[in-house]
Amino acid sequence: MASIADTPSASKPSVVPGDLGWHLAMVLRGYQTRFEDTVSDLPGGIRGYQVLSTVVHRNPPNQLALASHLGIDRTVMTYLLDTLVKAGLVERIPDPSDRRARKVVPTTKGEGCLADFEQRMAAVERQFLSGLSEREASELESTMHRLAMIVHREQPGASPCEAMDNLP
Amino acid sequence: MASIADTPSASKPSVVPGDLGWHLAMVLRGYQTRFEDTVSDLPGGIRGYQVLSTVVHRNPPNQLALASHLGIDRTVMTYLLDTLVKAGLVERIPDPSDRRARKVVPTTKGEGCLADFEQRMAAVERQFLSGLSEREASELESTMHRLAMIVHREQPGASPCEAMDNLP
DNA sequence: TATTGTTATACTCTATAACTATA
């Protein structure tokens, strides 16, 4: 029976090209599973949370900016917002300076709801990174943050929310 | 017009719970876009590459181990392998010790093909991380590797390929 | 009875295009 001893031994991690992608996918899947469980009560699940969080913390000027910040299509954003509006968590208010556009703002209920779920999410993230040292975890977060910014800027469709992503 | 100045300012990265997930998703998407372009000629695309790479470098004992290592359903693996077999890159050989199982092995053509695509993939990964310092990039790779192992071990369905994942 | 691999079906995303109302 072939055992693991047959495989070429690796002195450094990620010696096989493509391994980085495998690791990213595995980590993201694990994270999303925990995320999903945490926000399953929230309308729209993970994306509902992300929309609510973006609306509250980043104040996007319209739906398109909101959608492209989260990397989702504007057609999907319509459905998502319908769900959140129906649940009374956000509102669509017309932009007086551009009557085509609508600005999405949280309701009082939405803000309270987000605050509640953020506490749970923070606990989940801490638990998720608990296998790493304090320093490793914070370095991972900051490196991922930088890399995400680089990727997002090079991605098509990033333009409408550039202003939101150039925070220090 | 609301500007970014309205948002609560952040002194540290990832102060908003859930940001880690956003960053992971953004980075993975950027990575996969480049990956996809690089291996678009290969049957099965990204997954074709990953299957070929796993078969060559990790020598999984059967299809199920192969599938669960990559986090793919065994039913999907059947289709994927059909494609790769038809392209002459791998073969299914019966396991003499368990006649239900089939071991997937690369053909000579498959090995040559993988070596070729690995060179391209290595270049893509270098370019992908080029915005980071040498030290940051290698630390990111090793931390992601560790975190992926932790996640994978906790994931259901990980058992059939445990032996493959416990490499140093 | 449990497991490996295959097949068929249904469901969920996502991508695309078409439409409106404004600019």
Next chain:
DNA sequence: TATAGTTATAGAGTATAACAATA
């Protein structure tokens, strides 16, 4: 003509269950 938002449709991807062969 181009853009913000909506709607409808088709396709890819995924999950589920059922099945045959073997343990």
